[in-house]
Amino acid sequence: MKFPSMAEADGRTLGDEEVAAAERVIRSGMLNSVWGTEARALEREIARVYGTRHAVACSSGTAALHLSVVAAAPDPGDEIITTPITDFGTVAPILAQNAVPVFADVDPSDGNLDPDSVAGLIGPRTKAIMAVHLFGAPARVAELRALADEHGLTLIEDCAQAWLTGLPDGRLAGTAGQVGCLSLQQWKHITCGDGGVAITGDDELARRMRLFSDKGWDRAAGRSHAAFGLNYRMTELQAAVARAQLAKLPGVVAARRRTAVQLLDALKGLPGVRLPRPEGHAWWLFPVVCPDGDAPELAAHLAAAGIPARAGYLAEPLNRAPVWGAAIYGASRYPLDGYRPNPCPRAERMVDRTLLVIDWNENYTSEHVELIAAEMTKFRARP
Numbered sequence: 001m002k003f004p005s006m007a008e009a010d011g012r013t014l015g016d017e018e019v020a021a022a023e024r025v026i027r028s029g030m031l032n033s034v035w036g037t038e039a040r041a042l043e044r045e046i047a048r049v050y051g052t053r054h055a056v057a058c059s060s061g062t063a064a065l066h067l068s069v070v071a072a073a074p075d076p077g078d079e080i081i082t083t084p085i086t087d088f089g090t091v092a093p094i095l096a097q098n099a100v101p102v103f104a105d106v107d108p109s110d111g112n113l114d115p116d117s118v119a120g121l122i123g124p125r126t127k128a129i130m131a132v133h134l135f136g137a138p139a140r141v142a143e144l145r146a147l148a149d150e151h152g153l154t155l156i157e158d159c160a161q162a163w164l165t166g167l168p169d170g171r172l173a174g175t176a177g178q179v180g181c182l183s184l185q186q187w188k189h190i191t192c193g194d195g196g197v198a199i200t201g202d203d204e205l206a207r208r209m210r211l212f213s214d215k216g217w218d219r220a221a222g223r224s225h226a227a228f229g230l231n232y233r234m235t236e237l238q239a240a241v242a243r244a245q246l247a248k249l250p251g252v253v254a255a256r257r258r259t260a261v262q263l264l265d266a267l268k269g270l271p272g273v274r275l276p277r278p279e280g281h282a283w284w285l286f287p288v289v290c291p292d293g294d295a296p297e298l299a300a301h302l303a304a305a306g307i308p309a310r311a312g313y314l315a316e317p318l319n320r321a322p323v324w325g326a327a328i329y330g331a332s333r334y335p336l337d338g339y340r341p342n343p344c345p346r347a348e349r350m351v352d353r354t355l356l357v358i359d360w361n362e363n364y365t366s367e368h369v370e371l372i373a374a375e376m377t378k379f380r381a382r383p
Contacts, residue, residue, distance in 0.1 A: 001371055003308050004363040006187050011361045013190070013248045014241075021240035031236045033057070034214070038239035043197070045246055046182070050172055052199045054206035057239060058213050061160045061183025063232040064196030065130075066093035067209040068179040071200070072154035074099040074127040077335045080156075081118050082130040084317035084347045085111045085355075090132060090158050091318055095328060098335050099127065103319040105344040109289060110134065110276060111313075111355060114346070115143040121342070122147070128154040133162035133173045135357065136282030141167065141176040154178050160196075163189040164253045166280030173280075174199055179209075184238070189252050189284065190245035192238040255362035256283040259369050266373035272380055285313075286358040293353035298379050305375045308359035312351040319344050 004011035025031060025038060033039035043055040058064050074080065076098040082090055084103040094101045105117040111134045118129060129148050131139045141157060148155040155177030159165065163182065165173035174180025179202075184195035200206050208227075211218065216229035234242075260283045264275055274289040290298060295311040302309035319341035327333055358372065 001306060003368060004361045011363055013252060017244040018241045021244045022237055025236045025240045033233050033236050033239060036236040038236040039234045042239045042243050045243060046197050050175055050199050052175060053201045056198045056206060056209045056213060057234040058196045058232040059234055060194045061181060061185055061196040062089035062092060064181040064198040065090060065158060066096055067198045067212055068156040068181050069093045069097045070212045071179050071205040071208050072128040078127040079125045080128045080130055081121050081126060083113045083132050084319040084344045085134060086132045090130060100335050103342050103344050106347045108346045108350060109274060110137050111350055112137060112139040115140050115147060118144060119147055122151050126153060128156055130156040130158060132158040133165050135287045136162045136165050136284040137276060138165050138167050138173055138280040145176050160188060161284035162282050163249060165282040178202055178205060184242050190249050192241040195234055195238045195242055252362045253282050256360055259364045260286055262366060262369045263372060266369060267376060270377060270380055283360045286360045288356045290354050290356060295354050295356040299356050301379045302375055307372055307375060309356060311356050313355055313357050314351055317344060317347045317351045
């Protein structure tokens with residue numbers, strides 16, 4: 001049985017609407033968002049979906065995270081606390097602003113930041129907390145926001161994997177912190193190939209992010225550069241395709257939730273498996289925790305049956321990545337002179353032994369779910 005993949009047409013919702021959107025832009029002759037209309041329209045539509053005052057479209061999810069770090073305004077050498085179980089795109093913007101990533105440990109039930117671990121790492125140089133809603137599961141951002149407010153920190157939410165993830169208070173992930181970051185990369189719920197959006201309710205943070213994304217150019221003042229910035233602008237082609245995809249987002253998430261709940265029901269009571277909590281989950285991937293430490297063996301069994309599963313998600317948690325022994329700018333290691341990432345034993349065990357992820361897709365059927373459940377049950381039934 002073939003599993004639809006986000007790398008192929010059978011696992012994407014790309015169709016006539018996206019073709020028409022791209023054609024509309026090409027025939028207009030204006031592909032640049034400074035003078036076009038598509039990116040600004042996408043910003044309005046995403047701000048409406050998330051109930052925020054501002055949305056800033058940019059070239060990638062990593063760019064959106066960079067904008068969020070710019071908004072937090074760390075001084076060189078300031079610290080930003082984040083998770084070791086995430087894509088490097090979460091951490092690269094911290095280094096790009098000459099700040100220092102500080103890795104907190106995770107909740108071993110879902111891999112999201114543990115607020116108690118975060119609290120123990122807050123110090124005089126801490127500037128922000130960057131939480132990741134891993135695999136689409138809601139992180140404990142209410143507790144993290146309380147910590148941030150207590151210490152005068154910025155809370156950033158990385159929602160690259162968490163489109164329409166629901167928080168316990170009824171809001172969407174991305175709206176509990178000062179800035180939320182969304183990704184439109186190929187492998188996300190919706191895509192325009194690459195693209196990102198930073199959302200915020202704060203006028204000043206929005207101003208900083210918009211300026212930075214456009215080379216610090218205050219367009220209202222003519223050719224005047226008000227601040228340092230880079231070119232992180234989204235193109236009109238990206239925005240037009242993203243708008244067509246955004247209209248399909250509720251259906252994408254609903255379909256993923258429907259089959260995920262079917263698998264949860266089918267696996268209920270299976271020994272040796274800790275299942276994810278479905279509340280608010282957007283199911284970018286379907287994660288499973290194997291407390292006995294045999295996730296690599298289970299992943300190999302599923303992969304041999306044709307199921308897109310893998311152990312660990314990462315080759316190593318980011319606190320153990322080789323990058324921390326390398327130079328950062330030229331031959332310099334600044335701001336990491338003398339830096340040693342914190343050990344994060346729970347995250348390290350998850351990546352090494354207990355975490356398994358199954359690719360998930362809105363085009364999965366009940367037959368896909370049944371095969372996954374049957375193979376997991378077969379593995380657990382071995383003598």
